[in-house]
Amino acid sequence: MPLTINGTDHDFTGDPRTTLLDFLRDGCGLTGTKKGCDHGQCGACTVLVNGQRINSCLTLAVMHEGDAVTTIEGFGTPEELHPLQEAFVRHDGFQCGYCTPGQICSAKAMLDEAANGWASFVSDDITAPVSLTRDEIRERMSGNLCRCGAYSNIVDAIAEVVEAGR
Amino acid sequence: MKGFDYSRAEAVTHAAEQAREGARLIAGGTNLLDLMKLEIERPDALVDINRLELGGIERTEGGLRIGALVSNSACAADERIRRDYPILARAILAGATFQLRNKATTGGNLCQRTRCYYFYNRDQPCNKREPGTGCGAIGGVNRIHAILGASEACIATYPGDMAVALAALDASVEVSGRDGSARMIPVRAFHRLPGDHPERDNVLEAGEVITAVVLPEPVGGTQIYRKVRDRSSYAFALVSVACVIAMEEGRIGRASLAFGGLAHKPWHDPGVEELLVGNEPSDALFDKAADVLLAEAKGQGANDFKIPMTRRVLKGVLREATGRAV
Structure with a gap:
């Protein structure tokens, strides 16, 4: 069953119980995506599927025939970091780093959602263009927990990328 | 997770035929897979309905028809829903996270199960999970439980936000039966009170597939x-x-x-x-x-x-x- 991961063709043939997360890590050796709670509560496993962020622990690999998956390995290289990766380093947006791949995948999708005008729970006017204030960033990133509590620096890092994009 | 036969439905009637006892339809799967990992749901067959033509939000006479596979994110982002049914967009945005709402669907959201701690804990009695075992929440830890319409068998609550807005808007659930016939169920009558059968969350019958949610014309106010x-x-x-x-x-x-x-x-x-x-x-x-x-x-x-x-x-x-x- 074919799908692409970070632009490369892959074939899934395993047990249908295999989550997309386990396929990425164990089947493809892409261990950047992390398993935290395995129940969709922590966001460490966040990846992009056809550009949208999802919890890869709560979906089966077999359900993704033909889909385009992007993991943290698809985001830039050690020589040329993605702007979000650079900003996380500059603002120290982590301590242990376990949640960081999920945070960065999530933040990338968040920027696209905001650009497409998607409102959030804290938006005063859900029909107006989105302005990514710190409150908006916090609400939109609430699906990504950071056990080390680096939240304020994570918000700083994302806010800087938002600002640079203006 | 217990093993299951995986298949993909190619048509609604095909999904209905396969929706027999012991089988489960899967769309977004955000609640179902969580419950399967905990072996609270143990289907022997999983029917993937994601390839059915149940996406898209269409105009009807005066209202809107939201396909059962429209994601919660897409529903809340739809310009017509944000403008004419803001209460629905607001309720959806009040639930879960962006990651979950990207995967969760309109039909699946209606079918999500309670978050009662006893339902989730297989070491505890629960009439909803295993009829006849009793209710651990009565006389137990029941901070999140029901204050209206509960029974001696079950005091669980329906956890969702979207359906609450749909109930206020008096929307309907469009359902297709095994013989291909369609029926409309008012959202207000879709979920059940627990009574003596808390294992039944809603009035769907075996072989019925949710195909859409239909909103009446905008009510303003x-x-x-x-x-x-x-x-x-x-x-x-x-x-x-x-x-x-x-x-x-x-x-x-x-x-x-x-x-x-x-x-x-x-x-x-x-x-x-x-x-x-x-x-x-x-x-x-x-x-x-x-x-x-x-x-x-x-x-x-x-x-x-x-x-x-x-x-x-x-x-x-x-x-x-x-x-x-x-």
Whole structure:
């Protein structure tokens, strides 16, 4: 069953119980995506599927025939970091780093959602263009927990990328 | 996770044929797979309906038809829904996270199961999970449980936000039967009270597939969805109110209200609306509305606080909706 991961063709043939997360890590050796709670509560496993962020622990690999998956390995290289990766380093947006791949995948999708005008729970006017204030960033990133509590620096890092994009 | 046969449905009738005892349809899967990992759901067959043509939001005569596979994100982002049914967009955005809403679907959201701790814990008795084993929540830890419509068999609540707004809007669920026939079920009648059969969350019959949710024409008015929860994001409602109020010459012309977190289903009480309509808004009137709503309310101990909380939230929402905000 074919799908692409970070632009490369892959074939899934395993047990249908295999989550997309386990396929990425164990089947493809892409261990950047992390398993935290395995129940969709922590966001460490966040990846992009056809550009949208999802919890890869709560979906089966077999359900993704033909889909385009992007993991943290698809985001830039050690020589040329993605702007979000650079900003996380500059603002120290982590301590242990376990949640960081999920945070960065999530933040990338968040920027696209905001650009497409998607409102959030804290938006005063859900029909107006989105302005990514710190409150908006916090609400939109609430699906990504950071056990080390680096939240304020994570918000700083994302806010800087938002600002640079203006 | 227990093993299962995986198949993909190519047509709604095909899905209906396969939706036999022991099988489960899977769309977004965000709730079902969580429950399967815990072996609370143990289907022997999983029918993937994601390739069915049930996406898209179309205009109907006056209203909108939201395909069962439209994601919660896409529904809340739809321009027509944000403009004409803001209460629905607001309720969806009040639930879960962006990651979950990207995967969760309109039909699946309606079918999500309770978050009762005893339902989730296989070491505990639960009549919903295993009929006849008893209810651990009665006399147990029941902070999040029902104050209305509970039974001696079950005090679980329906956890969702979207369906509460749909109940206030008086939307309908479009369902296709095994023989291909369609029927419409009002959202207000879709979920059940637990009675003696808490294992049945809703009125869907074997082989029925949700194909869409149909919204009536826009109702206008002031629309408010207020949700009270233990933390300000990514938490289920302790109490929520979906409210549509239209004022006419200083009086309440129309009122439509539904409540989440109180019962085994989104709670709708026509008596509350009848009491409000035709009257001038006042705190005394709002208190009477709360009296009607809560006449049969019964706390279970740890959730007793929900009774005064519901009164306060209802009054606050009515003040705001009628322009008497404090």
